[in-house]
Amino acid sequence: MHAYRSHTCAELNKSHVGDTVRLSGWVHRVRDHGGVLFIDLRDHYGMTQVLCDPDSPVFAEVEKVRSEWCIRIDGNVKARDEDLVNPKIPTGEIEVFIRDMEVLGAAEELPLMVFGDQEYPEETRLRYRYLDLRREKMQSHMKLRSDMVASMRKRMWDIGFREYQTPIITASSPEGARDFLVPSRLHPGRFYALPQAPQQFKQLIMVSGFDKYFQIAPCFRDEDPRADRSPTDFYQLDMEMSFVTQQDVFDTIQPVMQGVFEEFGGGRKVDADWPQISYADAAKWYGTDKPDLRNPIKMQDCSEHFRGSGFAIFAKLLEQEGTEVRAIPAPTGGSRKFCDRMNAFAQKEGLPGMGYIFWRDKTADAVAQELGIPIKDAAAKLKSGEVEGGMEAAGPLAKNIGPERTEAIRQQLGLGVGDAAFFLGGRPKVFETVAGKARNVIGEELGLTEQDRFAFCWIVDFPIFQKDEETGEIDFDHNPFSMPKGGMEALEADPLSVTGYQYDLACNGYELVSGAIRNHKPEIMFKTFAVAGYGEDEVRRRFGGMVNAFKYGAPPHGGCAAGIDRMVMLLADETSIREVIMFPMNQQAQDLMMNAPSEASAEQLMELSLRVVEQE
Template structure:
């Protein structure tokens, strides 16, 4: 064995009865039965073992030890009179001849019960994360994360990818989220930036002649937290392939991910190759989202021509989307709550009506539809006892509200969701450009280094005014699983001429591109291969596999929603000496 123990706390079985053993771990609990009899639960990383105290001296010693102290127990294994079939060590117990305190817990009261730490306030859990992680259920998520990362590494290596680490201190990127900046002590007034992603480095590796690259890459973005996004840092399975197409990238992940999800996931069924491919425009129109949950069999139907002139005010001049739901038995109170919840999340209202068991239109806005009952029934393919949720507004708003409605409906109509599986899909053909909300001008929609579909020819047509730039699609794709976006990827724009023409549409010329991306532009001028890649989020993958709703549950030491590490008290102030060395002066914000 190793260290000072002969066995772990999950190792002893009936065949060990009579053996002299040494166990170490945390004293989880003490249950006094009376007199000099007590049962001590000893816990280590691997499990628990019951220790039975039967003498006055041992009882006195155990009473002097606070729970969660670390101890060593030497003793004889014996068969339990009252076995516990729920425990792997439930057939035995240890009668101690010696108990030694290795690390004393100096607090009689803990911030929370260890085995019920997940019920505690989140701030307390984050401040005392080292105690929270002693909970086997919490620790299990971190073990799962380790297993998944190891499996990803092995799978990528088996596919011929080389794991190459890229720099953590790099240059600030003018695109994407806010950078975390690091002052350069030897270069006053200049800053490094922590990488938002290894995007440029991995493309430079392709230009350097490496064929297949990957890494479990740390990424740093100064952005707000949400349930599926941790503030500060996150990890992704970053990969890039030379001389590759979109389909080459798809083929790798369709081979790598399903076995890992099936083996380690809460659900043991995952989509097999090929994953469903859905163009972005179709996804928005059919599912109201570019992150559809394909476990749900509900879709949105365009009902504008059918209902816009029905006399119901919100439909006039609007795009109308309808979501029919068969065998719907929810009450009016449940429907009202559903509509309210959708509005809170989407900002758009939901209207509704029903085709009852007698084939009559009832409830909601049904009074506006009586004169076109047959047309509505036929157009929407309605059967008796069908609920129809309706959204209206500008096209995108109507679509997004319908998308939120679709994802909430299974709570009232569970038969429309095959919950216990992992359903993957690719969202493809994203727009290359969009009108910026703040600028009101043409901007890149996602990654500016993506190859436009149509390449140089389509860009030249846009420059000549023959094509609306907003209609240009890109070889960009998202990987979605169960309604969660795992990753964005693209076929890269590796041709400097195409790159310049793409940037000129957003008012940036060749000199701007050279100044903002000097290394990549120059490398491509020396002959770069066509290349493509993607970077699925490790944190989000493990969150799905563990069946958790919050990404903080699968990160060893997460920050809170305000990007604070309550355990380490970060961010924190630093000394004036440190600031002087870095040539930094603090300016207090105005009141």
Template sequence: MHRYRSHTCGELRSSDVGTDVRLSGWLHNRRDLGGILFIDLRDHYGITQLVARPGTPAYEALDKLTKESTVRVDGKVVSRGTENVNPDLPTGEIEVEVGEVELLGAAAPLPFTINAEDGVNEERRLEYRFLDLRRERMHRNILLRTSVISAIRHKMTALGFNEMATPILSATSPEGARDFVVPSRLNPGKFYALPQAPQQFKQLLMISGFDRYFQIAPCFRDEDARADRSPGEFYQLDVEMSFVEQEDVFRPIEQLMTELFEEFGGGRHVTSPFPRIPFREAMLKYGSDKPDLRAQLELVDITDIFEGSEFKAFAGKHVRALPVPDVSAQPRKFFDQLGDFAVSQGAKGLAWVRVAEDGSLSGPIAKFLTEENVAELTKRLQLAAGHAVFFGAGEFDEVSKIMGAVRVEAAKRAGHFEEGVFRFCWIVDFPMYEKDEDTGAIDFSHNPFSMPQGGLEALQTQDPLDILGWQYDIVCNGVELSSGAIRNHEPEIMLKAFEIAGYDRETVEDKFAGMLRAFRFGAPPHGGIAPGVDRIVMLLADEPNIRETIAFPLNGNAQDLMMGAPTELEEARLRELHLSVRKPQPK
């Protein structure tokens, strides 16, 4: 018999009754019922119930062990009997009567309970992550991640893509976030950058003639944590294709996402095909470029209705309305709670009216609306009895943010929210440039390597803020999974695009020498995308926080509490790297 096990803890069935077996695993739980000891033994594959009877060496050994100790047990498989079957376990028809026990690894007192979700704080969980990962939910999440990545590889290969690896040590790049930098010992005073994304390298692979590339790529960004973003490092499915236009990129990615979410989504429906929504339309209708389409309500721009109005709350401001049908049965509390929610999102309040049976409007602001206002609102919003309308007014971005959140919350509270589905969409036609609110300078709004719609002529003749890029995002249930673009592969267009963003020719030639040199040797039109693996798994696992789907994440302050990173370097090591440390002065 094998030194540690003849079977796993998820393997034994009623057909094994009478068999002598050896199992190894963790002491998951222990119960003493009428002098008989029942032990749940757990390994990677499942749980098997052990039985130890009083007066036996096995009873004495198991009774003294702490939970989560690892043991090897020898015993005989016996039937539980019909009345004692546990239908929740694959091994629930049998138990193992233990004859011999060997302690393999004793467990110290536990910092938190493993066999139950006991509300332990995240910092403690991350400090003892190796214990946290023993919990059923976390174990399931990490295995889901493994299965998803394996499926991605198989599906991408079947779609004709070639898996390739790109460098980890590279040069800094203006991707929109801070780089993690690595000092070079052999090149004093110079630094590598860890890749925010393998953007330039995957483009160079297209120029090298490889046509269809993919990679499960580690990416590194020195940015703050969010529920849907892990600080430090993350993984994405990097994809690039040659001789393609936008729709050519969409087709395989849409097929991949549909298959992945149908296979691992637990029966939740995937709506297909994915709608294409222009960026500006998304901001007007949904208040966000990451719209949650499960919310079956839309915002309406009614700014023009109140131009020149004497109603000061709306006059001279951007005004967005949210019509909500079928709220006639909702109490005043419904409106007050939505108002409180709007305040939590940064609003000063939430104006609203409701429509009576005769078509008249009532509510806090009804008295400020003229007959013309009411007539135009009724027509524009297609109001009918039982409707309510919520209003937001202010600067465009502020109103979009607040009313976008109110749209989803109102849909959930009013029964206009679709549960049990994955609603995807493509957000397209992003502005190529944006204006910095503080400096007024023009900068890239999205990916600086994107091809502008209209090419060089658009860059030379149009207002930069009117130029659209061949850029796109894929969004699912209000979560941005990916950004992508058709790339700028022509040197003169690239130089002009960066010139508009404030980069002179010499700077661009210096920073992107490898890219520009490659472009000058026959670059194919190409495009790509990079869906976030962590976010895909987060949605499939139905977890609110991305760290619940990563084996060893950093905490919100980009610290590894388990391993103690980041750490200080000894002076000798700093000298070897030609570095000195200047710490911030205490305030």
């Protein structure tokens, strides 16, 4: 028999009754039933119930074991009594009577329990991650991640891509985030960098004549942490193709992504229709470039209804250039209580509040005021049908702008009795983020956002340039390496109207994929950077390797990268990316388990010609 096990803890069933077996695993929990000890023995594959009574030669030793001891047992497989069968686990029809036991690894008092669903502070979980990872949910998440990566890799090979590895130690390159720098021992005072992405290398692979490239690539960025972003490193499915259009990239990556979500989505609906929405429309309709399309709410510009209206705040605001008033429809949100709650939400987000209108059945009070009669008489007239009830608009805005404008707003938004609308005004870039959050909250609270569904959309036509409001200077708004639509001619016109062949894929409110058709022509690249105030010499200094390569017959090419951590997070129904990374950093970019970052010794610093300057 094998030194440690003849079977895993998920293999035994009724066909093994009477067999002598050997199992190894961890003590999940111990139960004492009147002198008979029951142990749930757990390994990576599952659970088996083993038991021991005073007749066993190792009963005294078994009495000593505690949770998370690692043990080996030999025993006889027995059938459980019919009323004790556990249908929830594959081994639920049998149990193993212990004849022999060896302690492979005793455990001290546990800082966190593996058995059960107790909640522990994240710092505790990360400090003892090896214990946290033993829990069933975490085992499931890591298996999901591994299986998903294997599936993605196979799907890419199946459509003609080959996997090539790019360098991990390279030159520093400004790509939107801070680099992790690596000092060079052989070249004192000089630094390598960990790649933020394989961006330049994968483009050079296309210049080298390889038609299709992919890689499960590690990327390193010194970023501030967020719930959906690691502060140090992450993995992505990186791909690039030659002689392709933007639509070719979409048509290539959609079956891969859709197939993965169908395979691992647990039966949830996966949309097959992926609309293409311009960056400008996404901001206007959803307040974000990563909209959650499970929520049907679409914001609308209602500025014309407030120009010259009795609501002075919006009326005066709209006299300023570049301002507008935007409405967020809220079907079924037509109660003062809900409207007040959303107004409080806006105040928490740093705004003075949100204006609102809600529509309800006409009240006796309103009829009494209209006809100049007592409320009691008005109620009787409504009840008898002598006076038609109908619908009325309520809320401060409705009173200020009057019934005609209010009705025009209702008709534009397609709302009725029991519905509401919320309004934000000013420069869109100032209020859009809050408007987008409000849209999400309204959709969730009113039950409008469809659960158990993955809704995808492509965001396209990103602006390449933006103007600094204070200095008036033009700088890059998004990826400067994407090919501008219209090429050189577009760059000669108004820079703020130039959009690029850049695209993101959003799903359920998260950005999952980002990519572009690349700017492969040096003259267009130099012109693009010149518009933003960067001279040709600086472009050559920063991106010389790529610029030089493009002089020797660069093909049109493009691609994208899909964030693996974020995909697993969505599939696992988690809201924190740290739940699906094996050994993540904490919110302060620290590894509490391995004590990183740590101080370097004086010898190490000297060897690298470095000196640490103490900060005040």
